[in-house]
Amino acid sequence: MEVPQPNPDRLDATFAALAHPTRRAILARLVSGEASVTELARPFAMSQPAISKHLKVLERAGLISGGREAQRRPRRIEGEALAVATGWLERYREVWEGNFQRLDTLLEELKADEAERGRRKRKGDDE
Amino acid sequence: MTNIGLLEVTTPSDREIAMTRVFNAPARLVFDAWTKPELIKRWLGVRAGWTMAVCDVDLKGGGAYRFVWRGPDMTMGMRGLYREVVRPERLVSTEVFDDPWYEGEAVDTMVLVERDGKTTVTTTVRYASREVRDAVIKSGMATGVAEGYDKLAELLASIA
Numbered sequence: 001m002e003v004p005q006p007n008p009d010r011l012d013a014t015f016a017a018l019a020h021p022t023r024r025a026i027l028a029r030l031v032s033g034e035a036s037v038t039e040l041a042r043p044f045a046m047s048q049p050a051i052s053k054h055l056k057v058l059e060r061a062g063l064i065s066g067g068r069e070a071q072r073r074p075r076r077i078e079g080e081a082l083a084v085a086t087g088w089l090e091r092y093r094e095v096w097e098g099n100f101q102r103l104d105t106l107l108e109e110l111k112a113d114e115a116e117r118g119r120r121k122r123k124g125d126d127e
Numbered sequence: 128m129t130n131i132g133l134l135e136v137t138t139p140s141d142r143e144i145a146m147t148r149v150f151n152a153p154a155r156l157v158f159d160a161w162t163k164p165e166l167i168k169r170w171l172g173v174r175a176g177w178t179m180a181v182c183d184v185d186l187k188g189g190g191a192y193r194f195v196w197r198g199p200d201m202t203m204g205m206r207g208l209y210r211e212v213v214r215p216e217r218l219v220s221t222e223v224f225d226d227p228w229y230e231g232e233a234v235d236t237m238v239l240v241e242r243d244g245k246t247t248v249t250t251t252v253r254y255a256s257r258e259v260r261d262a263v264i265k266s267g268m269a270t271g272v273a274e275g276y277d278k279l280a281e282l283l284a285s286i287a
Contacts, residue, residue, distance in 0.1 A: 021141045021261060028138050043139070093136050100134060100148055102170035106160055107152035114156070 011027060017061035022046070023054050030077035040075065130282055141259050145251040154241035156217035157248060161237065162186050172196050172203075192220065207232070215239055222252075230262075232257035 017023055026040055041051040051063045062099060064075045130196050147218035159165045164182040173179060173192070180202065188211060195204040201220040204225035211219040218237040234253045239246050254260035 021138075021257060025138050025141075093134055095136055098145060098174050099170055099172065102173065103160055104150065106166060107150055107156055107167050110156045110160065110166075111152055
């Protein structure tokens with residue numbers, strides 16, 4: 001399959017917008033779904049106008065867009081931003097997902113061992 | 128909480144990266160799996176082709192730990208100190224990699240909350256500064272972007 005080449009100007013705007021940790025945190029939040037300005041401002045020690053400023057930068061870079069509900073104006077992450085934002089989260093996720101699947105298996109074993117010890121102890125108490 | 132197996136990765140502040148995961152086991156077993164060498168060796172970082180060559184744990188406040196992994200053609204090591212050990216609810220430790228890919232040491236805080244036999248584990252890595260955390264994220268982001276463009280068409284198609 002042909003891989004589309006990214007537009008360099010658009011990429012510059014994207015990276016400039018992503019250069020700020022608050023804006024990346026906003027994107028990380030939007031990965032899990034649409035949110036209003038109030039919802040987005042909540043985790044930050046920042047005023048709503050300050051958050052709105054960051055949202056404008058993200059909108060100009062084409063990373064987010066406003067939703068259909070005019071009043072609440074929920075913001076939504078755009079596809080490219082989603083790919084970038086989930087890219088670094090994915091890296092963490094993949095490594096740890098592998099770890100945690102092995103841990104799940106180990107925990108099942110430990111639970112079974114505990115149950116077995118419990119059964120033996122009860123049996124011993126009965127005798 | 129029924130989201131067993133769902134791993135959440137977030138950035139709660141400008142110096143931190145956090146992960147949340149629910150395990151289908153009581154907190155004492157999860158805590159042991161995270162702190163007993165014979166159990167750590169069974170899951171932490173031992174992806175295909177990798178084993179843990181060193182796994183030393185002195186589990187007490189001020190105690191040290193040392194982990195070394197051996198892979199197909201390289202080894203990777205890290206060390207740190209335990210700052211708070213409260214079995215089975217809380218573990219705070221520092222981490223430094225032998226081959227450091229970020230400056231200074233980071234502080235890891237693990238919090239375990241048990242409910243109905245299931246345990247929610249939140250681990251938060253706090254870096255020395257916003258710059259360090261951003262460097263960690265950027266290194267991941269660069270990889271993500273490089274890999275991402277291969278998958279971008281696919282991704283965009285699925286979102287559209």
